Amino acid sequence: xxxxxxxxxxxxxxxxxxxxxxxxxxxxxxxxxxxxxxxxxxxxxxxxxxxxxxxxxxxxxxxxxxxxxxxxxxxxxxxxxxxxxxxxxxxxxxxxxxxxxxxxxxxxxxxxxxxxxxxxxxxxxxxxxxxxxxxxxxxxxxxxxxxxxxxxxxxxxxxxxxxxxxxxxxxxxxxxxxxxxxxxxxxxxxxxxxxxxxxxxxxxxxxxxxxxxxxxxxxxxxxxxxxxxxxxxxxxxxxxxxxxxxxxxxxxxxxxxxxxxxxxxxxxxxxxxxxxxxxxxxxxxxxxxxxxxxxxxxxxxxxxxxxxxxxxxxxxxxxxxxxxxxxxxxxxxxxxxxxxxxxxxxxxxxxxxxxxxxxxxxxxxxxxxxxxxxxxxxxxxxxxxxxxxxxxxxxxxxxxxxxxxxxxxxxxxxxxxxxxxxxxxxxxxxxxxxxxxxxxxxxxxxxxxxxxxxxxxxxxxxxxxxxxxxxxxxxxxxxxxxxxxxxxxxxxxxxxxxxxxxxxxxxxxxxxxxxxxxxxxxxxxxxxxxxxxxxxxxxxxxxxxxxxxxxxxxxxxxxxxxxxxxxxxxxxxxxxxxxxxxxxx
Numbered sequence: 177x178x179x180x181x182x183x184x185x186x187x188x189x190x191x192x193x194x195x196x197x198x199x200x201x202x203x204x205x206x207x208x209x210x211x212x213x214x215x216x217x218x219x220x221x222x223x224x225x226x227x228x229x230x231x232x233x234x235x236x237x238x239x240x241x242x243x244x245x246x247x248x249x250x251x252x253x254x255x256x257x258x259x260x261x262x263x264x265x266x267x268x269x270x271x272x273x274x275x276x277x278x279x280x281x282x283x284x285x286x287x288x289x290x291x292x293x294x295x296x297x298x299x300x301x302x303x304x305x306x307x308x309x310x311x312x313x314x315x316x317x318x319x320x321x322x323x324x325x326x327x328x329x330x331x332x333x334x335x336x337x338x339x340x341x342x343x344x345x346x347x348x349x350x351x352x353x354x355x356x357x358x359x360x361x362x363x364x365x366x367x368x369x370x371x372x373x374x375x376x377x378x379x380x381x382x383x384x385x386x387x388x389x390x391x392x393x394x395x396x397x398x399x400x401x402x403x404x405x406x407x408x409x410x411x412x413x414x415x416x417x418x419x420x421x422x423x424x425x426x427x428x429x430x431x432x433x434x435x436x437x438x439x440x441x442x443x444x445x446x447x448x449x450x451x452x453x454x455x456x457x458x459x460x461x462x463x464x465x466x467x468x469x470x471x472x473x474x475x476x477x478x479x480x481x482x483x484x485x486x487x488x489x490x491x492x493x494x495x496x497x498x499x500x501x502x503x504x505x506x507x508x509x510x511x512x513x514x515x516x517x518x519x520x521x522x523x524x525x526x527x528x529x530x531x532x533x534x535x536x537x538x539x540x541x542x543x544x545x546x547x548x549x550x551x552x553x554x555x556x557x558x559x560x561x562x563x564x565x566x567x568x569x570x571x572x573x574x575x576x577x578x579x580x581x582x583x584x585x586x587x588x589x590x591x592x593x594x595x596x597x598x599x600x601x602x603x604x605x606x607x608x609x610x611x612x613x614x615x616x617x618x619x620x621x622x623x624x625x626x627x628x629x630x631x632x633x634x635x636x637x638x639x640x641x642x643x644x645x646x647x648x649x650x651x652x653x654x655x656x657x658x659x660x661x662x663x664x665x666x667x668x669x670x671x672x673x674x675x676x677x678x679x680x681x682x683x684x685x686x687x688x689x690x691x692x693x694x695x696x697x698x699x700x701x702x703x704x705x706x707x708x709x710x711x712x713x714x715x716x717x718x719x720x721x722x723x724x725x726x727x728x729x730x731x732x733x734x735x736x737x738x739x740x741x742x743x744x745x746x747x748x749x750x751x752x753x754x755x756x757x758x759x760x761x
Contacts, residue, residue, distance in 0.1 A: 178493050179309075182274070186266055193262035197318045200255035201325040206248040208459075214241055215459045259318055267313035275306050278495055286501040287567040288528060295386075296379030301495055304374065305488035312485030319478045323471055334461065340447070344439035348432045352475070355432070359425050360479050366418040367487040373411040375491075380407050422480045429475065440465045502566055504587035507580055514593045514674040515578050516543040516705030518564070523573035525563060533559040534728040536573075546706040548716025550746065551725035557709045559728075561598075561679050564707075565591055577675075595673035599680035601660040603652030608637055609644040611652070611663055616670045623670060630699050631666035633659070669700050676701060678708040678715075713750050722746065 183190060217237045279302060290298075327349065384391060384400050391400050444461050447453035453461075518541040526532040534556045541547055549557050562568050563575065566582055575582050582590055603611045612627060613619045619627075624644065628634045636659055640646040652660045668676060678697065694715070697708075710716045717736045724732035724739070724746045732744050739746035 179489050183270060186269060189262060189266050189269070193259055193266055193318075194321060196255050196259035196262055197321040198325050200252055200259055201322040202329065203248050203252035203255065204322075205326065205329055206252075207245070210241055210245055210248065211459060214238070217241070263318050264314050267310045270313060271306055271310035274309070274492060275302055278302055278306070278492055281496050281498070281500075284500045284502075285498060286569075287562065288501075289498065292528075294375070294379030294383070296377075296382030297375040298495075299382060300371075300375040300378040301491050304378070305371065305491050308488035309485050309492070312481045316478050316481040316485065320482075323475065323478070326471055340452075344436060344443060347439075348436040351432050352429055355425075355429060356475050356479055359421065360483060362421055363418060363479070363483045364487070366414070366421065367483045368490070369414045370411070370418055370484075371487045371491055373407075373414045377404075377407045377411050380404060425475075425479075437465050502569055502587070505582075505584035507584045507586065509578065509580065509585050509589045509593065511589070511592050511674065516593075516674040517541065517576075517578050518675065518705065518707075519576045519579075521573050521576075523563065523570045523575060525559060525568065525570050525572075532728055534563070537725075537728070537730055538573075539723060539730070541705060541707065542720075543705055544703055545720040546701050546708060546718075548719035548722040549707065549709045549725060550711070550713060550716060550722060550749070553711075554727075555725040556728040557725060558679055561596065561677055561707075561709065564677065565594060565596065592671075593673055594675045594677060595668040595671045596677045596679065597661075597664050597668050601652065601657075601664040603648050603655070603660055603663065605647070605650045607642075607645050607647060608640065608663065611648060612644075612666045612670060614667055616667075619670055624666075627666040627670040628662075630669050631662045632695060633662035633666050636662070665697070665700070673704070675705045676707070678706065678710075680709060680711055713746070713753055 217234060221234050282298065282302075331349075380403060384404065391397060440461055444453060444458050448458040518539070520537055520539040523534060523537050524532055525534045537556075537560075539547075549560065551557055559568075563570055564582070566587060569583065577585065577590065577593065604614065609621065609624055612624050612633075616623075621644070625634065628637055637643055637646075646654075648654050648663075652663070655663070701708075708716045708719060716722055720735070721733060722736060722739055723730055724744070726745060732739055732742060732746055734742065740750060741747075
């Protein structure tokens with residue numbers, strides 16, 4: 177029902193496809209009638225059914241049948257082409273829209289959802305599960321319609337032509353349908369397990385391919401092969417359990433069909449010999465019995481496709497039903513009007529089932545000023561970035577930008593106003609130019625080059641094989657850490673945000689690269705609000721104000737000189753990093 181409701185916008189296309197499937201089946205059922213009429217003409221000649229319609233000459237009757245045969249076969253072919261085209265286009269259209277809707281919804285979910293979910297599992301839903309639905313719409317839906325049409329038309333024809341023997345053919349149908357429904361109920365949980373196992377397998381494969389460098393460096397190839405083998409074996413066994421049941425369907429149905437076919441063959445033949453049933457009608461009944469009952473053997477395959485598709489549809493719909501925790505506000509704040517004043521008032525935040533990462537934190541960041549945030553690992557520095565970008569929601573207190581609570585701002589406006597340069601730089605598989613222009617998609621090449629110049633990336637870009645058109649590889653693996661960092665800075669320069677966040681932007685590079693990056697940062701932090709989160713205190717030494725965090729709380733604040741005078745945590749960290757004091761290990 178969810179799928180049908182989703183497909184409402186395709187209503188016209190669906191009805192057209194349904195009509196073509198039914199009409200095609202009607203013409204497909206006509207040849208046995210024509211064969212029966214031909215037998216009737218040969219046996220009865222001038223007394224045949226067609227003769228009673230006014231065509232008495234035997235040859236003329238056969239010409240009429242020949243003409244009708246051409247007409248029936250031609251129309252059947254036309255409507256077969258039509259339903260194939262309509263169903264396949266419908267399947268492609270629904271697959272396309274469902275994948276886009278699922279991906280759009282996925283992008284709207286908060287970061288916690290992705291941290292709790294497997295990338296491979298999500299890929300399985302967006303790709304394999306939606307493709308499974310497309311395969312059912314492509315074939316299975318038409319088969320169900322044509323099978324229903326066959327049962328309805330032939331059942332009615334039998335009751336009209338030979339009610340005294342028709343029940344023998346129709347009698348197996350309830351047993352076949354009952355068996356089909358029983359098999360469907362037994363298969364449903366087995367195919368749900370199959371979909372779950374393939375999701376786990378895809379997740380493990382995706383994880384291993386992403387971490388291939390780690391696997392190789394720790395010579396863990398055999399171990400990982402064993403893990404994949406275990407997951408693949410679980411998938412194989414779940415499929416075997418489903419196949420064991422689904423493979424038994426056709427042989428069992430075939431034996432039930434045999435009862436109906438032999439009954440009409442024997443009793444119908446007896447009636448024809450006794451003269452109570454015409455030879456032509458008997459011929460039609462024999463052929464129609466096969467046409468009626470034999471397609472029911474494909475009911476197993478159709479139900480098999482149906483159960484696979486519904487198991488996949490359930491997973492897709494469950495994704496679409498996942499609630500969006502971080503919703504956009506209604507207040508617009510164009511980037512050009514942002515001053516950059518950030519105020520954090522008594523904010524508290526804890527990750528799911530964990531101790532608070534930030535507790536009762538208050539900060540006041542003035543427009544155009546540069547502040548530094550320092551502290552040990554796990555003190556809550558990076559969590560603060562996620563809260564400012566609304567990747568998570570604060571659980572107490574509030575954050576305002578230019579006096580407006582950020583949860584009331586339109587989400588796109590908030591994130592367009594903030595530029596993030598992270599320690600963990602993510603580059604997309606594409607060119608250097610495309611990665612610098614990411615988020616500023618309308619930027620011209622001169623603008624991109626100017627941003628690269630400010631980020632001191634121009635020199636190494638010029639040395640690349642194709643310059644700005646060089647492919648950086650997946651996650652930028654063809655570039656060094658410092659090169660990726662400078663591209664990230666160029667990306668932020670091109671975005672030109674009023675608020676800039678530097679999250680450990682120089683912690684993973686060498687001293688020479690750090691000096692180059694620092695020169696770049698000095699240029700781009702002018703006249704904009706800058707939050708520099710750093711492990712290396714030299715990065716924030718010249719900040720207007722430095723805040724020291726410990727276990728999610730603000731414990732010290734002041735300029736570099738003021739904090740040294742306080743002889744607290746900051747002064748101790750500075751002495752360790754500057755070499756004035758040797759850390760006890």
